[in-house]
Amino acid sequence: MSKLRVGLLFGGRSGEHEVSISSARAIALALSAEQNASKYEILPFYIQKDGRWLAGEVPQQVLGSGIGHLESQNSTPEEQNHLVSNPQTQTINRWQSPSQVAEVDVWFPILHGPNGEDGTIQGLLTLMQVPFVGSGVLGSAMGMDKIAMKMAFEQAGLPQVKYKALTRAQIWSNPCVFPKLCDEIEETLGYPCFVKPANLGSSVGIAKVRSRQELEAALDNAAGYDRRIIVEAGVVAREVECAVLGNEPAQASVVGEITFDSDFYDYETKYTEGKADLVIPAAIPDAVSRQIQDMALQAFAAVDAAGLARVDFFYVEATGEILINEINTLPGFTATSMYPQLWAHSGISFPELVDRLIQLALERHSQ
Incomplete structure (x- = not known):
């Protein structure tokens, strides 16, 4: 039987770009392990921080080094939007996908954070009608x-702990309402409490607050990250x-x-x-x-x-x-991350875990 071509999708536009690269390196090693090498062929796809997809040589280099590709930060807008393709490394603008996408049998997206585990990439893969590892649009968005x-x-x-859901408009739009909002948080949740953007991972934008001054600053900061904010009671x-x-x-x-x-x-x-x-x-x-x-x-x-x-x-x-x-x-997936470590202690090795996830993706797609 021919090998299944696994589209390893990593990088992305979130603040967890580097974590995604680390996870992808570990998965690539697991797919190359003896028990998986005869079953799978890796097709890596790297999404730059500006949203552009790359296939071919550059994703291989990123996986090999663990360092993200130079993001053309010093190039002109014209250069950023009209990158020239070459036979070894196909570079495309942010609204196109590489031709190698059509060769993928099953996708393994390992994009942490916004635009990766929030249902957006899952929606794209669903529209492509191809199997992919992990939750679908609903599960990803709610998670x-x-x-x-x-x-x-x-x-x-x-x-669960007591919490209060807020919006950026409540925090920023009416200065007269903001003090009452803080009064309500103090009364219902007390101190310490945690202020969090609702849609960012890896503790980005989160603050532990113990006073009115810290609360006001944390709410303002969190509103700069996300339109939806949550405040949770400390425990x-x-x-x-x-x-x-x-x-x-x-x-x-x-x-x-x-x-x-x-x-x-x-x-x-x-x-x-x-x-x-x-x-x-x-x-x-x-x-x-x-x-x-x-x-x-x-x-x-x-x-x-x-x-x-x-x-x-x-x-x-x-x-x-x-x-x-x-x-x-879509938790961190390096060899030392909690998710694979928990399964290693439960009797499932890292290579076996990666194999199972691909098989689960195929199973779910067939249903």
């Missing part, structure tokens, strides 16, 4: 938007995570815990080596682990996720309470 996600969790009866708890794999039915991994010394799990802590540790399995009672696994599967179904997801929880050890925090439908 990205923290407000829609929490509404789905609430409907499913999953316990003293352990942060634990569970991975989900499958379509219908799906399965849950062992539970892991993230430990860190910083004030909260911000972007720097998340991506700076040595600032956070993964403890797998988490040192929690078996009954608590089972409950978290069950809740992870409920959350997966609540947003209509598919293929893979990582579900994050707060475990309030003093009371035994478990609160769902969020679901990530």
Whole structure:
């Protein structure tokens, strides 16, 4: 049988561009492993930060070096919009796709953040009528938007921290309303609380606030990132995570815990080596682990996720309470990321995990 051609789609326009490259490198290595090399052929596609797609030599170079392609920052607008193609590296403007797209049998999008895991690229792949790894448009969009996600969790009866949903217009448009808005947040959520853009990943734009002054500044900052903003009550708890794999039915991994010394799990802590540790399995009672696994599967179904997801929880050890925090439908996928690590401790190796995800994509497409 001929090999399946896997379109490995990475890079993207979000602030997680470099994380996407790291994930793609790890997946490419897994597809080249002995048990997968005879089954799959990799066709890499790199999306620059300006939105342009590249196929051929440059994506291979990026995967090899782990460094993004020079983004033509010093070129003129005309040069940026009319790049010249060549036989080795097909470069196209942002509204076109490379001709190699037609050769792909199954897509593996590993684009983190906006324009990657929010349903936009999933909509494009759906219109192309080709199988792809991960959730569809609905699951991706709900998994990205923290407000829609929490509404789905609430409907499913999953316990979570108190929160308030806001819009940029509420924060910026009427100076007379803003103080009343802050009064309401203080009264219903108290301090500390967390202010977050609703549609950004990797803790971008998130602030922990303890006073009115910090609250006002954080709301203004978050509104600069997104039109939708969420404010969540703070909670003293352990942060634990569970991975989900499958379509219908799906399965849950062992539970892991993230430990860190910083004030909260911000972007720097998340991506700076040595600032956070993964403890797998988490040192929690078996009954608590089972409950978290069950809740992870409920959350997966609540947003209509598919293929893979990582579900994050707060475990309030003093009371035994478990609160769902969020679901990530396209989590980090390096060899040291929590998602593959959880499955490694559950008996599924990294190469096997990548193989399963591709097979799940084909299965879902056939249905």
